[in-house]
Amino acid sequence: MKAAAACCAVLLLAGCAVVPTEEKPKLVRASFNDMAGWQRDAALEALLAFQKSCMALQKKSPDATFVQKEAGRAQDWQNVCANMQERAIATDDEARLFFEEHFTPYRFDGTEKGLFTGYYEAQLRGARQRGGPYQTPLYTRPEDMLTADLGLFKDSLKGQKITGKVQDRSFVPYDDRAAIAAGSLDKRATPLLWVDDPVDAFFLEIQGSGQVVMDGEDAIRVVYDAQNGRGYTPIGRVLAAQGEIEKPVTMQKIRTWLAQNPARAQEIMNQNPSVVFFRQSKRDGAVGAQGVVLTPMRSLAVDPAFVPLGTPVWLASDKHHRLVVAQDTGGAIKGAVRGDLFWGAGREAEAGAGEMQEGGTYYVLLPKSVRRP
DSSP, X not given: OBOOGGGHHHHHHTTOOOBOOOOOOOEEEOOGGGSTXXXXXXXXXXXXXXXXXXXXXXXXXXXXXXXXXXXXXXXXXXXXXXXXXXXXXXXHHHHHHHHHHHEEEEEETTOOOEEEEEEEEEEEEEESSOBTTBOEEEEOOOTTOEXXXXXXXXXXXXXXXXXXXXXXXXXXXXXXXXXXXTTTTTTTSOXXXXXXXXXXXXXXXXXXXXXXXXXXXXXXXXXXXXXXXXXXXXXXXHHHHTTSSOSSOOHHHHHHXXXXXXXXXXXXXXXXXXXXXXXXXXXXXXXXXXXXXXXXTTEEEOOTTTSOTTOEEEEEESSOEEEEEEEEOOTTOOSSSEEEEEEEESHHHHHHHHHOEEEEEEEEEEETTSOOO
């Protein structure tokens, strides 16, 4: 977390590392001709995903700005959305022309090749009450967990937040995974559901949402509600560093190791102190951080410190060249060129997402009314 010296005391109380402020990479104008595969992509699929983002963008005040000042005002985006709604766009060529008429592509200057991974909507088995095989809780957000918006204290910290709890009149970091697994929340948080596999529950947190199949009733969709404020540590990196699995690290390799080493599984999962809390959703589909239903292979999780939610993004990774929309975030998704592609739900989506680990870059598409050099 980036912070000014004036806020060091607050950050240290919250257990956050203080590092020097780094200058964000600049956006450099590009062209659609720079985007290899642009003419071959199924642009209509991306347009339909962008329509969902427009529903969220239209709710903003026209004068609202983004953390990324380069993205202009909400009005710039609302004008694009209004034009799209006035047109009858029914083909890939028409969708492609719409994007070319209303957007300008930009790339991040001076950035190295980025990392792109995949995620999916998990499916678990569970029950409303603890019993039998259902011994692992999916917690709702604890009432004693608080979030402080640092931007309210200093303008330069706009968009930065810390999470913790009050203890002995001090603001301290919230319980980590090891403490919660040991029962620290037993009397302080309410389980939403109980599931039959702690490893499945762990990966549900990484995915951010999923379906819990219940005996005798419809499946319940659970979605991300909050996070304990602790930094995310990939356990695959931990296992590789210990020589337990070989690189490249994939979800399947991690799952296999945890299944074959049940006595050490919780110890390894505890190496990731980050914990996600859930709420029930009645939406038809997985919902991202922008509050819209995600579209398989067209929704991308990004770092909102660099890319505003709702932005069309041309993904150019080792194996994927397609137009996607920034509609979600993730604890492990940090950096200017970093993305997590949503693959959908089910075993096929899980397999594809688990194997995706590709280098590449992307171009962000900003409205032409946002004037940049």
